[in-house]
Amino acid sequence: MTRPLTFAIPKGRILDEALPLLAQAGIEPEAEFHDQKSRALRFATNRPDVSIIRVRAFDVATFVAHGAAQIGIVGSDVLEEFDYSEIYAPVDLDMGHCRLSVAEPEGLADEDEAAMSHVRVATKYPYLTRRYYEARGIQAECVKLNGAMELAPSLGLSRRIVDLVSSGATLKANGLVETNVIMQVSARLIVNRAAYKMRSAELVPLVEAFRKAVGGKDAA
Ligand SMILES: Nc1ncnc2c1ncn2[C@@H]1O[C@H](COP(=O)(O)OP(=O)(O)OP(=O)(O)O)[C@@H](O)[C@H]1O
Ligand SMILES: O=P(O)(O)OC[C@H]1O[C@H](OP(=O)(O)OP(=O)(O)O)[C@H](O)[C@@H]1O
Numbered sequence: 001m002t003r004p005l006t007f008a009i010p011k012g013r014i015l016d017e018a019l020p021l022l023a024q025a026g027i028e029p030e031a032e033f034h035d036q037k038s039r040a041l042r043f044a045t046n047r048p049d050v051s052i053i054r055v056r057a058f059d060v061a062t063f064v065a066h067g068a069a070q071i072g073i074v075g076s077d078v079l080e081e082f083d084y085s086e087i088y089a090p091v092d093l094d095m096g097h098c099r100l101s102v103a104e105p106e107g108l109a110d111e112d113e114a115a116m117s118h119v120r121v122a123t124k125y126p127y128l129t130r131r132y133y134e135a136r137g138i139q140a141e142c143v144k145l146n147g148a149m150e151l152a153p154s155l156g157l158s159r160r161i162v163d164l165v166s167s168g169a170t171l172k173a174n175g176l177v178e179t180n181v182i183m184q185v186s187a188r189l190i191v192n193r194a195a196y197k198m199r200s201a202e203l204v205p206l207v208e209a210f211r212k213a214v215g216g217k218d219a220a
Contacts, residue, residue: 008072096187122152
């Protein structure tokens with residue numbers, strides 16, 4: 001028998017929305033998956049041909065790009081940041097909606113971009129940040145953080161941040177305002193391109209099940 005397909009899902013905030021969608025597509029993880037005390041990272045499912053790994057959001061893309069997992073769920077922010085050619089993203093899952101934005105301290109946010117040649121930005125997204133500023137003729141020096149970007153301006157690490165925004169509550173609580181939207185974000189179903197060809201008999205029906213679960217919408 002061939003090895004089960006490995007399905008990578010992020011352990012962060014997308015997880016709660018992803019589980020009902022997985023169930024609609026016919027995949028339900030074993031009970032241990034829901035046990036908060038469990039240290040396991042790989043789980044069996046109701047389908048003997050599918051197992052689940054629970055990893056960090058950025059690592060979902062890495063596992064799938066390298067073919068270590070054949071299929072996964074990840075935000076379009078992560079997909080665009082890495083731009084892996086080995087990843088095919090056929091279905092927009094219409095969840096995990098947020099936006100990637102520039103934010104600055106309130107009161108400092110009215111500087112004219114046209115007059116700037118260089119900015120320093122704290123972000124988890126250095127590639128997308130540089131690309132955004134390059135398109136405006138501005139060189140971005142990025143300070144890479146993995147979370148709590150909102151602290152950077154008040155502690156003098158950088159004046160600007162580029163981070164995900166949804167309700168805006170985190171920015172507000174930290175005295176920042178959103179000044180520019182870089183991209184709109186939603187979660188995508190992703191598949192390793194080589195696996196999609198080699199294991200099409202298993203992967204094509206699975207992709208179709210997700211497409212049906214979200215109402216037939218294709219990724220943009
Ligand atoms: N405020 C938000 N509203 C909606 N979706 C969000 C929001 N923040 C993040 N997301 C989506 O969820 C994904 C994972 O977010 P998050 O960074 O919280 O995950 P995580 O697994 O906790 O990350 P890590 O542990 O690697 O820091 C993001 O890549 C994005 O697509
Ligand atoms: O606009 P809001 O609704 O306040 O959401 C924005 C926050 O959500 C994300 O962080 P998350 O809560 O996922 O935690 P993290 O900092 O660990 O990534 C993001 O990095 C912001 O901090």
